[in-house]
Amino acid sequence: MTHRTVIIGAGIAGVSAASALRSAGYDGDITLLGDEPELPYRRPPVSKEIVRGDKTSDEIRIKKAEWYAAQDITLRTGVTVASIDTESRAVRLADDEALFYDHLLIATGGRARSPWEAKGVRTLRGLADIPRLQAELASGGHVIVVGAGLIGSEIAASARGLGCEVTLLETASLPLPRLLPSALGELYVDLHKSEGTDLHTGVMVADISDQAGTTVVRAVDGRTWSASVVVVAVGMEPNVELAEDAGIVTAPSNEGGGIVVDSRGRASAPGVFAAGDVANQPNAVLGGRHRVEHWQGAQNHGTAVGKVMAGGDDSFGEVPWCWSDQYGHNLQVAGWPDPSYDLVVRGSLADRTFSAFLLDDGVVRGAVAIGRPSDVRTARTWIAAARRLDPALLADESADLIDAVVPGQDERDI
Numbered sequence: 001m002t003h004r005t006v007i008i009g010a011g012i013a014g015v016s017a018a019s020a021l022r023s024a025g026y027d028g029d030i031t032l033l034g035d036e037p038e039l040p041y042r043r044p045p046v047s048k049e050i051v052r053g054d055k056t057s058d059e060i061r062i063k064k065a066e067w068y069a070a071q072d073i074t075l076r077t078g079v080t081v082a083s084i085d086t087e088s089r090a091v092r093l094a095d096d097e098a099l100f101y102d103h104l105l106i107a108t109g110g111r112a113r114s115p116w117e118a119k120g121v122r123t124l125r126g127l128a129d130i131p132r133l134q135a136e137l138a139s140g141g142h143v144i145v146v147g148a149g150l151i152g153s154e155i156a157a158s159a160r161g162l163g164c165e166v167t168l169l170e171t172a173s174l175p176l177p178r179l180l181p182s183a184l185g186e187l188y189v190d191l192h193k194s195e196g197t198d199l200h201t202g203v204m205v206a207d208i209s210d211q212a213g214t215t216v217v218r219a220v221d222g223r224t225w226s227a228s229v230v231v232v233a234v235g236m237e238p239n240v241e242l243a244e245d246a247g248i249v250t251a252p253s254n255e256g257g258g259i260v261v262d263s264r265g266r267a268s269a270p271g272v273f274a275a276g277d278v279a280n281q282p283n284a285v286l287g288g289r290h291r292v293e294h295w296q297g298a299q300n301h302g303t304a305v306g307k308v309m310a311g312g313d314d315s316f317g318e319v320p321w322c323w324s325d326q327y328g329h330n331l332q333v334a335g336w337p338d339p340s341y342d343l344v345v346r347g348s349l350a351d352r353t354f355s356a357f358l359l360d361d362g363v364v365r366g367a368v369a370i371g372r373p374s375d376v377r378t379a380r381t382w383i384a385a386a387r388r389l390d391p392a393l394l395a396d397e398s399a400d401l402i403d404a405v406v407p408g409q410d411e412r413d414i
């Protein structure tokens with residue numbers, strides 16, 4: 001009988017897994033199910049080029065429609081999986097249709113967290129959120145963005161680019177608190193301010209309500225801000241409910257949440273895998289378990305798990321890497337930041353062209369750069385190999401970056 005693989009979630013992890021299965025020679029059935037009505041698309045441009053109107057949805061497709069047919073992948077969009085039965089190895093769709101599997105990949109990603117409900121509250125996770133938000137931002141009025149993480153900061157920058165008056169509220173003392181060490185967070189305070197965004201940090205939002213035709217954000221300390229539109233960007237919730245209801249092991253939220261998988265993407269039920277933003281995975285490079293919410297991580301994890309489903313046995317574990325575009329500046333971050341690491345800057349923070357390296361007792365654990373992607377690429381290989389670096393040579397722009405590696409280490413991976 002033909003082997004059957006069902007993939008729930010047609011995001012980058014699901015599509016990459018389907019692609020990897022075929023590349024590895026898998027000749028069974030592949031059914032890729034996505035609840036969004038769209039042909040699968042790249043999510044990162046949604047808060048950048050798409051919301052600004054610089055690109056159309058057709059320009060951000062992961063693959064053209066013909067590709068799925070050419071690969072003999074049955075793509076079904078606008079289809080919601082309602083439940084998984086791990087005993088009979090079947091998924092049940094919202095309309096009660098049952099699909100049987102030998103292998104199941106759960107790549108359901110996440111949804112925008114939204115603790116507050118009011119008429120003017122918006123969130124941004126995908127293309128479905130765009131038409132209304134884009135129309136509201138295009139009118140150039142006042143918008144409040146709650147949360148200065150990656151997505152909130154990008155929305156603020158995009159809204160400024162569209163001529164909106166923007167108020168950006170953040171609970172932490174600096175923007176991008178989960179990504180950047182504090183010296184670099186300061187740089188983003190200056191960037192927002194110099195671009196005219198009214199940034200307030202240390203703001204704990206208590207509630208958001210509709211009052212006399214406007215939306216009012218009230219902080220626990222009593223301060224209030226009001227606008228017709230409030231975009232809430234306070235993180236995402238992994239879509240784990242299908243797995244939980246099926247008795248598949250998930251991690252508690254204080255351990256990152258998500259579906260618990262091993263280094264090959266295998267979940268706790270036979271034949272079931274998980275990949276991408278929804279997977280809580282071990283990472284041999286960083287140590288411990290992580291649930292990574294980065295585009296390239298989801299793509300590479302999906303590919304790796306697809307290969308395992310096709311019969312491979314390679315484990316997955318790479319240095320996390322992400323980027324963010326704000327006000328025309330491309331930020332790249334590799335590794336996992338920790339406030340205790342020493343920061344060594346190469347270049348100029350003031351000119352916003354630099355790479356910065358995070359050292360743990362001389363060993364590189366992370367890198368951050370604006371406008372220097374090749375330094376981050378190099379740093380990723382060093383982080384993976386736990387290289388010891390010379391801070392003085394790192395900071396010295398007249399020295400080659402490669403010379404910062406302390407001699408006497410095994411140079412194979414460099």
Ligand SMILES: Cc1cc2nc3c(=O)[nH]c(=O)nc-3n(C[C@H](O)[C@H](O)[C@H](O)COP(=O)(O)OP(=O)(O)OC[C@H]3O[C@@H](n4cnc5c(N)ncnc54)[C@H](O)[C@@H]3O)c2cc1C
Binds near residue numbers: 013
């Ligand atoms: C606005 C935005 C901007 C971003 N920008 C960046 C960036 O600049 N750089 C970066 O590195 N990362 C960025 N990210 C993060 C990156 O997009 C994600 O890490 C990546 O999309 C995760 O891919 P995924 O396939 O795991 O999950 P998702 O992209 O979330 O895809 C999962 C899919 O599964 C579907 N699904 C869920 N439940 C079901 C169900 N029951 N039945 C059927 N389908 C279901 C979902 O609707 C979704 O289509 C951004 C994210 C957002 C939201």
